[in-house]
Amino acid sequence: MRPQDVRVVERLQPAPDCVELVLEFPQDEEPEPGQFYMLSAGDGRDTYLPRPLSFFRTFSPRRMSFLFRVVGPGTAALGRLRPRDRLQAMGPLGHGFPLPERPLRAALVGGGVGVPPLWSLGRALRQRGCEVIALIGARTRFGLLGQAELQGLGIEVRTATDDGSRGHHGPVTDLLGETGADAVVACGPEPMLRAVQAFAERTRLQDTYLALEAAMACGYGVCLGCAVERKSPDPELGAYGTYARVCREGPVFRWDEVKL
Amino acid sequence: MELATEVAGITFKNPVLTASGTFGYGREAAELYDLSLLGGVMVKGVSREPWSGNPPIRIARAPGGMLNAIGLQNPGLEHFLTVDLPFLRDYDTKVIVNVVDHDEEGFLAVVRGVDGQRGVAAIELNISCPNVADGLLFSQDPDRAAGLVAKVRQATRLPLIVKISPNVTDPVGLGRACAQAGADALSAINTVLGMAIDVERRRPVIANRTGGLSGPAVKPVGLRIVYDLARALDIPVIGMGGIESGRDALEYLMAGARAVAVGTAVFRDPLAPPRIIGELERELEAAGFASVGEAWAAANPDARRRTQDA
Numbered sequence: 001m002r003p004q005d006v007r008v009v010e011r012l013q014p015a016p017d018c019v020e021l022v023l024e025f026p027q028d029e030e031p032e033p034g035q036f037y038m039l040s041a042g043d044g045r046d047t048y049l050p051r052p053l054s055f056f057r058t059f060s061p062r063r064m065s066f067l068f069r070v071v072g073p074g075t076a077a078l079g080r081l082r083p084r085d086r087l088q089a090m091g092p093l094g095h096g097f098p099l100p101e102r103p104l105r106a107a108l109v110g111g112g113v114g115v116p117p118l119w120s121l122g123r124a125l126r127q128r129g130c131e132v133i134a135l136i137g138a139r140t141r142f143g144l145l146g147q148a149e150l151q152g153l154g155i156e157v158r159t160a161t162d163d164g165s166r167g168h169h170g171p172v173t174d175l176l177g178e179t180g181a182d183a184v185v186a187c188g189p190e191p192m193l194r195a196v197q198a199f200a201e202r203t204r205l206q207d208t209y210l211a212l213e214a215a216m217a218c219g220y221g222v223c224l225g226c227a228v229e230r231k232s233p234d235p236e237l238g239a240y241g242t243y244a245r246v247c248r249e250g251p252v253f254r255w256d257e258v259k260l
Numbered sequence: 261m262e263l264a265t266e267v268a269g270i271t272f273k274n275p276v277l278t279a280s281g282t283f284g285y286g287r288e289a290a291e292l293y294d295l296s297l298l299g300g301v302m303v304k305g306v307s308r309e310p311w312s313g314n315p316p317i318r319i320a321r322a323p324g325g326m327l328n329a330i331g332l333q334n335p336g337l338e339h340f341l342t343v344d345l346p347f348l349r350d351y352d353t354k355v356i357v358n359v360v361d362h363d364e365e366g367f368l369a370v371v372r373g374v375d376g377q378r379g380v381a382a383i384e385l386n387i388s389c390p391n392v393a394d395g396l397l398f399s400q401d402p403d404r405a406a407g408l409v410a411k412v413r414q415a416t417r418l419p420l421i422v423k424i425s426p427n428v429t430d431p432v433g434l435g436r437a438c439a440q441a442g443a444d445a446l447s448a449i450n451t452v453l454g455m456a457i458d459v460e461r462r463r464p465v466i467a468n469r470t471g472g473l474s475g476p477a478v479k480p481v482g483l484r485i486v487y488d489l490a491r492a493l494d495i496p497v498i499g500m501g502g503i504e505s506g507r508d509a510l511e512y513l514m515a516g517a518r519a520v521a522v523g524t525a526v527f528r529d530p531l532a533p534p535r536i537i538g539e540l541e542r543e544l545e546a547a548g549f550a551s552v553g554e555a556w557a558a559a560n561p562d563a564r565r566r567t568q569d570a
Contacts, residue, residue, distance in 0.1 A: 225319035240310035
């Protein structure tokens with residue numbers, strides 16, 4: 001991890017309220033799928049804290065993109081950036097997804113803007129000879145992100161929307177049962193992650209991993225802001241072990257490590 | 261440029277410290293730069309037993325800053341002494357141990373545990389955390405604060421720094437009571453109690469409801485309190501609150517701080533402390549000061565006069 005001065009090379013708008021920024025780093029970066037960066041744009045007056053974002057696509061060792069929905073002043077400042085603008089990126093941070101030693105059948109579950117970390121994971125799994133199926137969910141068809149990019153990796157994509165405007169009418173996790181997957185990886189809103197946890201518990205699918213998001217100030221372990229409750233804390237740590245840091249111990253946890 | 265400064269008998273090689281609660285015990289920042297560059301490290305609050313901290317959400321965004329209610333999550337005294345302090349000992353910097361607990365007995369247990377340990381330069385008594393149920397108990401009443409300070413004073417020969425809350429009517433009265441009870445220095449300010457509201461969820465953003473505001477937004481509050489403390493009291497002040505540049509650090513020195521601490525800035529820029537040391541050196545020179553001592557209280561004539569009279 002290190003703070004770096006990066007440059008915007010391209011700005012895409014895959015949905016009305018979503019932006020994908022392609023950034024050029026000063027050095028070769030080799031982040032693991034699931035790791036993230038803290039990005040900060042602007043002078044910090046509107047929003048002081050940097051924004052944690054998982055990287056989405058990688059194009060070359062120095063070029064990767066970040067896909068986000070504009071929801072508050074932090075993402076708004078990032079969304080206003082244009083090609084040639086500069087910003088700070090601190091990373092790569094956290095622990096990524098564990099990769100299987102043998103090929104398996106993996107289901108990737110992405111809700112809304114939870115899709116980005118699944119692209120690089122999908123690519124790594126495909127390179128390892130895994131069969132990969134992606135389940136993408138959103139409120140409406142306009143919020144379905146990353147479909148074409150995942151298909152471009154040779155991954156079958158199934159969709160679900162809350163309003164039934166495309167794909168399955170209902171939660172994307174309804175589709176999990178029919179995938180026959182040996183491993184599940186999910187990133188998205190908390191209700192979706194809870195449904196994935198419940199699925200793993202019901203089916204005893206130990207190889208189920210969740211990539212969490214949390215309100216976070218630093219991203220590198222010093223603020224203790226991004227606490228998530230552990231399911232079985234280390235008794236050696238006493239009360240201190242109650243919470244894990246999403247930024248350091250995560251953002252990827254096995255389904256049975258955390259209480260959501 | 262003479263950057264060294266003395267506070268409560270401790271000589272810091274430069275006046276830039278890291279503020280408690282924004283730096284853990286140094287392990288993470290040590291992945292980014294050599295901690296020996298720092299004048300000092302004020303570690304995350306240490307309590308007698310391990311503490312879990314508050315349930316999430318612990319953080320909220322604010323213009324020019326942030327709110328936090330971490331609730332002093334920390335691994336406790338024993339872990340600090342066996343794991344964290346030995347790590348920090350390897351660096352050539354002054355380690356100040358921030359001590360916190362629920363009651364007098366707890367404070368004294370931590371102070372006695374830390375006393376006599378190699379590599380501890382001073383104790384900072386945290387009687388000003390707004391994010392735990394009884395965090396401000398000792399700050400709300402100067403007599404009560406003085407009672408604690410007097411007891412701690414008897415329990416250790418280490419320099420004793422008391423961290424002053426901005427969430428009181430009369431910070432100077434509180435500081436005076438602490439000084440009279442034996443405090444060697446004061447640090448100011450802790451965070452400013454605040455709140456953020458989540459419109460969609462119809463409740464405060466932070467699970468603890470209130471949180472402490474920090475960052476550039478609180479710098480004017482910090483400067484005012486440091487100025488008032490330096491003007492009224494004989495013991496030195498370590499200034500903090502919204503410092504993110506060498507210029508900010510110089511403003512605190514000129515207001516009357518003998519040293520400064522960088523806190524929330526490290527969340528936005530993890531390299532802020534070493535950067536600020538370099539910037540401060542240039543700012544001092546540009547302002548015509550040959551040393552930190554010359555800049556001290558340059559904007560606070562009453563404070564300067566008081567040292568000349570003494």
